[in-house]
Amino acid sequence: MTVELAVAMAMFVGLVAYAVFGGADFGSGFYDLTAGGAAHGAELRTEIDHSIGPVWEANHVWLIYVLVMWWTGFPTAFAAAMSTLILPLLLALLGIVLRGAGFAFRKFSPTLSQARVYGSLFAGSSLIAPFFLGTVAGAVASGRVPADGQGDRWSSWLNPTSLLVGVITVACCTFLAGSFLTADATRAGHRSLAAQLRRRTLLVGAVAGALVLGSLVPIARDAPTLAEGLTGRAAPLIVSSILGGMAALVLLLRRRVAAARVSAVIAVASVVVGWGAAQYPWLLVDEVTIADAAGAPATLRALLLVAALAGVIVIPSLVYLFRLTQSEQWAQG
Amino acid sequence: MLIHDALVLAADPAGLLPARQQMAFTLGWHIILASFGVAFPAMIFVAHWRGVMRDDATALVLAQRWAKVSAVLFAIGAVSGTVLSFEMGLLWPGLMGTFGDVLGLPFALEGLSFFVEAIFLGIYLYGWGRMPPRRHLLMVVPMAVAGVVGTFCVISVNAWMNTPAGFRIVDGEVTDVDPWAAMFNPIAGWQFAHMWLAAYMLVGFAIAGVYAVGMLRGRRDAHHRLGFLIPFGFASVAAVVQPVVGHLLGGGLGDRQPAKLAAFELATTTESPSPLRIGGLLVDGEVRWALDIPMLGSLIAQNSFTAPVRGLDTIPLRDQPPVNITHWAFQTMIGIGTLLALAVIVYWVLRWWRRQDLLERTWFLRFCAVSGPLAVIAVEAGWIATEVGRQPWVVYNVMRTSEAAGDHPGLWWLLATTVVVYTGLTVGAVLVLRSMARRWRLGEQDLPSPYGPQTRLSDRKPGREAS
Numbered sequence: 011m012t013v014e015l016a017v018a019m020a021m022f023v024g025l026v027a028y029a030v031f032g033g034a035d036f037g038s039g040f041y042d043l044t045a046g047g048a049a050h051g052a053e054l055r056t057e058i059d060h061s062i063g064p065v066w067e068a069n070h071v072w073l074i075y076v077l078v079m080w081w082t083g084f085p086t087a088f089a090a091a092m093s094t095l096i097l098p099l100l101l102a103l104l105g106i107v108l109r110g111a112g113f114a115f116r117k118f119s120p121t122l123s124q125a126r127v128y129g130s131l132f133a134g135s136s137l138i139a140p141f142f143l144g145t146v147a148g149a150v151a152s153g154r155v156p157a158d159g160q161g162d163r164w165s166s167w168l169n170p171t172s173l174l175v176g177v178i179t180v181a182c183c184t185f186l187a188g189s190f191l192t193a194d195a196t197r198a199g200h201r202s203l204a205a206q207l208r209r210r211t212l213l214v215g216a217v218a219g220a221l222v223l224g225s226l227v228p229i230a231r232d233a234p235t236l237a238e239g240l241t242g243r244a245a246p247l248i249v250s251s252i253l254g255g256m257a258a259l260v261l262l263l264r265r266r267v268a269a270a271r272v273s274a275v276i277a278v279a280s281v282v283v284g285w286g287a288a289q290y291p292w293l294l295v296d297e298v299t300i301a302d303a304a305g306a307p308a309t310l311r312a313l314l315l316v317a318a319l320a321g322v323i324v325i326p327s328l329v330y331l332f333r334l335t336q337s338e339q340w341a342q343g
Numbered sequence: 344m345l346i347h348d349a350l351v352l353a354a355d356p357a358g359l360l361p362a363r364q365q366m367a368f369t370l371g372w373h374i375i376l377a378s379f380g381v382a383f384p385a386m387i388f389v390a391h392w393r394g395v396m397r398d399d400a401t402a403l404v405l406a407q408r409w410a411k412v413s414a415v416l417f418a419i420g421a422v423s424g425t426v427l428s429f430e431m432g433l434l435w436p437g438l439m440g441t442f443g444d445v446l447g448l449p450f451a452l453e454g455l456s457f458f459v460e461a462i463f464l465g466i467y468l469y470g471w472g473r474m475p476p477r478r479h480l481l482m483v484v485p486m487a488v489a490g491v492v493g494t495f496c497v498i499s500v501n502a503w504m505n506t507p508a509g510f511r512i513v514d515g516e517v518t519d520v521d522p523w524a525a526m527f528n529p530i531a532g533w534q535f536a537h538m539w540l541a542a543y544m545l546v547g548f549a550i551a552g553v554y555a556v557g558m559l560r561g562r563r564d565a566h567h568r569l570g571f572l573i574p575f576g577f578a579s580v581a582a583v584v585q586p587v588v589g590h591l592l593g594g595g596l597g598d599r600q601p602a603k604l605a606a607f608e609l610a611t612t613t614e615s616p617s618p619l620r621i622g623g624l625l626v627d628g629e630v631r632w633a634l635d636i637p638m639l640g641s642l643i644a645q646n647s648f649t650a651p652v653r654g655l656d657t658i659p660l661r662d663q664p665p666v667n668i669t670h671w672a673f674q675t676m677i678g679i680g681t682l683l684a685l686a687v688i689v690y691w692v693l694r695w696w697r698r699q700d701l702l703e704r705t706w707f708l709r710f711c712a713v714s715g716p717l718a719v720i721a722v723e724a725g726w727i728a729t730e731v732g733r734q735p736w737v738v739y740n741v742m743r744t745s746e747a748a749g750d751h752p753g754l755w756w757l758l759a760t761t762v763v764v765y766t767g768l769t770v771g772a773v774l775v776l777r778s779m780a781r782r783w784r785l786g787e788q789d790l791p792s793p794y795g796p797q798t799r800l801s802d803r804k805p806g807r808e809a810s
Contacts, residue, residue, distance in 0.1 A: 052794040059792055064465035067421050071458045077428050078454045081439050082447025082522075089440030092432030093749055100757065103429050107422040107764065114418030115771050117792050118411065120778035125793035128771070159436060305444025306520030316451040324458045327485070331462050339473045 013311060014083070014304035018293065020317035021079035022286050028072035029282045030186065030275055033179070035066045037187025039109070039136020040180075041210065042129065048122055053203050055129065059117060061194045064335050066113065068328060070106075075320070083313050086157070087293050087303035094161030095149055098142040098172075105139030108132070137180055144179030148172030151289055152233035153296035170232040174225040181218035182278050188214050189258060189274040193267040198341045208262055215259045215274075222255075222281070235295050239288025247284035251277050355745045361754035362434040363744065365761060367730070369426050371723050372765055376420030378542035378722065380460065381494050383413050384487040385543075386550065386574050391483060393569075395476050401565045405573070407471065408783060409550075411790065414468050415775055419768055421461065426761075434754075438737055438747035441517060445510045446503055448522035449496035456493030460486050491539065498538050499531040505729070506530050506599055507738050530599070533592040540581040540588055541722050544683065547578025549715030553780075555708045571702065575711070578718075579687040586684055589677075590643070597645060600739060601653040602662055603732035606669035608640055609633060612654035616641035621674065625666045664734040672727035679721035683714060 038058045045051030081088040092099065112132030119125035145167040152171035155161050166172075188211025195204040230237035240248060254277030261270035289295050293303045304310060334340055387409045394403030432439050466474075467482040474482075503509075509525030510517050554571035596604045604610075609620045611630055617640035623633025644652050655663060690707070693699040701707040737744040782790055 048794070055794040056792060059794070064469040067418065067461035068458065068465055070421060070425070071454065071461050074425065074428055074457055075451075075454045077432075078447060078450040081432060081443040082451050083444070085443025085447070086440045088432055088443060089436035092429075092439070093436045093751075096433050096749075096751060099429060099433060103426060104760075104764070106425055107768075110422035111419050111768050111771060114415050115775050118415060118775050118779055118790055119793050120775075120782060122793045124774075159440075305447075306517075306522070308520055309444040309448060309522045312448050312522045313451060316448070316455065319452075320455055320458070324455060324462070327459060327462045331466055334466060334470070334473075340469065 012301065013307065013314065014300055017079065017083040017304075017310050017313045017317070018300045020314065020320075021076055021083065022283075023317075024072050024075040024079060025286075026279050026282045028069070028076060029179075029182075030279055031065070031069040032072055033140060033183040033278065034186040034190045035062045035069050036109070036136045036140045037180075037183035037185070038062050038191065039133040039187075040184040040214070041187065041191060041207065043133035043137070044210075048126065053200065054207070057191060057195050057198070057200065057203060060198075061191055062113075063117070064340075065331060066110075068331060070110070073106075079313060079316075083305055083310055084293055084300070084303040085305050087298045090157055090159035090161075090294060090298070091146075091150060091155050093159035094155045094163065094166050095146050097163055098145045098149070098167045102139050102142035102146065105135040105137075105142065108135035109139055140179045140183045141176040144176035145172040147179070147285070148175030148233075151175070151236045151285060151295055152229075153235060153292075153294070155294045155297060157294065157297045170228050171236070174221075174229055178218070178221055178225060181214070181221050182281065185211065185215045185218045185255075185258075186274050186278055189262070189267070189271045192262070193271045194341070196267045197336070204267070208265070208267070212259060212262050215255065215262070219252075219255050219259075222251075233295070235292070236285075236288050239290070240284065242288075243290070244284040244288040247280045247287060251280035251284060254278075254280055356748055356750055358434075358751045358754050359745050359748040361758050362748045365754065365758045366430060366434060367727075368758065368765070369423065369430060369761060371726065372769075373420065373423040373427055374722060374726060375545065375719060376416055376423055377494075377497075378545040379413065379416045380420050381490040381539065381542040382546035382577065383409065383416070383550075384483050384490055386546065386577055387413065388480070388483040388487060389573050390569070391480050395480050401569055404566065404788075405570050407788075408779075410468055410471070411779065412776060413464070415772060415779075417460075417464055419772055421457075423765075423768075424457070434749065435737070435747045436749045438742065441742065442510075442738065445517065445520050445522065445525050446500050449499045449526045452526075453493045453496035456489040456496065459489035460493065463489070494539050494542065495531070495535045496526075498535040499526050499528065501729075502531040502534040503528045504737060505534075505733060505739050507741050512741065530592065533588065536588045537585070537592050537725075540585045541718075541725065543577050543581035544585065544680075545715070545718045545722050547574040547576075547581060548683065548711070548718040550574035551578060552712045552715035555711035558702065559705065559708045559712065568702070571711075575687075575690075578683075578714075579691060582680070582684045582687045585680055589680065593644065594646065597653060600733065602655070602658045602664060603669070603729075604644060605653055605655045605658065606664050606666045606732050607673040607728065608644060608652045609666065609670045610640070610652040610654045612656050613651045614640075614654070615651040616647075616649050617644070617652040619643060623670070625670075662735065664732050669728055669732040672724040672731065675724040676721045676728055679717050679724070683718065683721070686710060686714070 038061065042051075042055055042058050045054040108131050112128045112130075112135060116125050116128035116132055119128055148169075148171040149155055149161075149167045152169065154166040154169065154172070188207060192204055192207040192211050195207055226240075230240075254273050254275075258270045258273035258277055261267075261273055291299045291301065293300045387406055390402045390409060391406035393399045394401075394406055463482050463485040467479070467486065470479045470482060503525050506529045507525075508528040509521040509523070511519045551571050551574040554567045554574075557567045558571070593604075596607075608617065609623055609625060609630055610617060611625065611628065616638045618635040618637050619639035619642075620630065621634040621636065623630050625631075638648060640652055641647050641650050655666065690701050693701055733739055735743050735745070737747040779790060
């Protein structure tokens with residue numbers, strides 16, 4: 011394996027982690043938004059606070075990790091993508107900013123009316139951010155970011171693949187969040203809440219599955235290079251994603267919520283990894299390969315060290331945090 | 344000045360000026376929150392340590408409240424930092440496309456620090472009452488350490504823009520990239536130390552100021568005394584050391600960036616020895632309304648009685664920074680820094696040698712109340728001085744800022760939107776933090792979420808306190 015491929019893979023691991031964990035945090039916004047009035051939705055909103063509160067900032071850092079790995083390891087391709095996709099990136103950024111601030115402000119709001127304002131900011135922007143990040147992924151995957159960065163600022167992300175991927179991203183985030191929240195509510199012993207979340211997650215899962223399957227044909231027409239990869243090299247991953255999604259639904263139906271959460275993660279992670287495998291060896295599809303985009307060799311070697319450090323320092327800390335949040339003591343209160 | 348501005352503007356792409364304003368605005372906003380991320384954990388640690396190890400209930404309450412405040416500040420700091428990450432690419436594609444692999448390594452390491460900070464922040468904030476007290480206390484340590492490492496990494500990139508290292512340019516192409524040499528560029532260490540201390544000054548004076556206001560309003564209890572003394576202690580050490588570090592960072596600036604030094608000192612011509620020029624404006628090439636102190640300029644800037652500060656007349660107009668902004672920003676920083684250092688020296692001297700406590704004096708408390716905003720102004724002024732003073736270069740002597748900017752139309756709209764959003768964030772943060780303080784004064788401890796089971800789920804009139 012070449013150094014640049016190793017760096018690209020290290021970056022992609024971060025992207026998968028962001029999609030799964032950051033995605034689940036974003037997806038919570040859907041349940042928050044649809045929780046109903048203040049009294050009716052209070053229990054669910056408290057559960058969401060409790061579930062993503064300790065972890066959302068850590069999960070958010072995966073995005074920063076991906077950005078810095080990208081601009082350091084593959085600077086020209088980064089500059090090209092940022093220039094062409096400035097609009098969806100700025101809109102995603104707005105969502106990220108309002109989501110974080112809204113979430114933090116709501117928790118310490120003195121009055122219910124203020125909490126409503128911050129809460130709707132948090133919940134609404136939680137769905138805006140993944141949609142626009144999805145359109146960015148769709149633009150890269152369908153070959154709409156030219157190497158010189160002078161792509162069309164509108165059609166680069168207002169096209170079938172980008173829009174479909176944007177919607178699918180929101181649906182997947184929502185499904186993940188539902189499976190996480192159901193498991194958390196079950197473990198905390200909130201029975202009626204868990205039952206309500208379980209029903210809605212099943213519904214969301216069915217919609218998400220239908221969306222993914224239904225968009226395969228339009229995406230295949232719109233993005234031939236990606237389609238070739240998805241049906242070729244990445245086919246096993248797509249199969250694993252479908253199986254994971256179906257298993258998650260079946261497990262939810264049978265109230266095996268912890269196992270359902272694992273299956274949902276497998277389903278979403280497989281889609282993301284499948285996208286990566288499908289567009290290999292391209293970094294910007296049809297335009298720039300990973301090898302062509304690679305920065306200075308000394309820098310790539312240094313980045314591998316950073317990735318190794320992340321494995322030694324960040325991963326164990328993250329595991330510790332997740333274990334704590336899943337422990338008996340943290341589930342209560 | 345006018346001719347100079349016209350010359351610079353004529354050559355610039357349309358996206359340059361809005362991009363610079365955008366960067367200045369968002370960076371200037373973020374640096375305040377970033378300072379809290381760097382310095383606040385250490386202060387929380389001291390309060391928490393006192394609370395746990397000495398069984399001091401007052402200190403423990405302080406630590407608990409500061410932790411809640413940090414939850415709000417760090418959240419908006421995390422997102423405003425993300426804005427900067429995006430902006431590096433969105434506003435400066437020329438810089439990132441060309442030098443991304445030269446300057447990126449410290450950013451990648453900073454990403455790891457940010458990870459550690461965010462993870463342990465989550466553990467610490469939610470760990471109250473859920474972990475053994477001593478282990479819970481230990482969770483602050485990685486946060487504090489990561490803050491220091493992260494500061495070094497980010498500042499190292501800015502230092503690199505001043506003293507670029509770790510690459511060569513052959514036929515217009517960047518080659519021989521050595522990211523470690525870029526990271527440990529000549530002034531990375533001193534510039535880091537300067538900002539690190541600045542963060543402790545900003546946070547220390549700001550938090551101490553909050554409790555000074557409380558004392559001015561008659562709340563003179565152990566809670567307010569300790570709440571004042573812990574941050575004031577940190578700020579004191581930082582304020583006294585800062586002039587030394589600043590001087591060491593400035594040493595050699597005349598060789599490294601003569602135009603920046605000339606602008607700092609408002610040196611239009613090369614004089615030997617150079618005076619220290621206080622105040623003043625450059626109007627049509629003439630210095631007006633300045634107070635000159637003979638020889639002091641040479642002494643401070645060059646560590647010499649005779650060595651001159653190179654004058655602006657030796658530097659081509661197209662390589663000069665905007666002089667007046669740079670000069671005034673620099674002197675504002677120095678003036679406030681000196682004032683704050685003197686104030687803490689007076690406080691501690693009187694306290695230790697004369698057994699006199701200035702916290703009894705209203706005028707001193709009033710001064711402390713404004714010391715936080717003063718420190719913020721000093722930090723902003725310092726950043727304006729170093730950033731504007733580096734212009735017209737983004738990478739000193741290598742790449743002009745105009746070459747780094749993109750050609751996006753409509754960046755003014757982005758700036759306008761950003762100002763609106765950030766104003767909203769500022770108002771939201773101030774309202775939330777003030778409401779927290781108010782509820783604490785009324786005796787609420789936990790501040791349950793409005794949706795929490797303890798609350799009545801209806802709007803009540805927020806409590807007011809006769810103060």
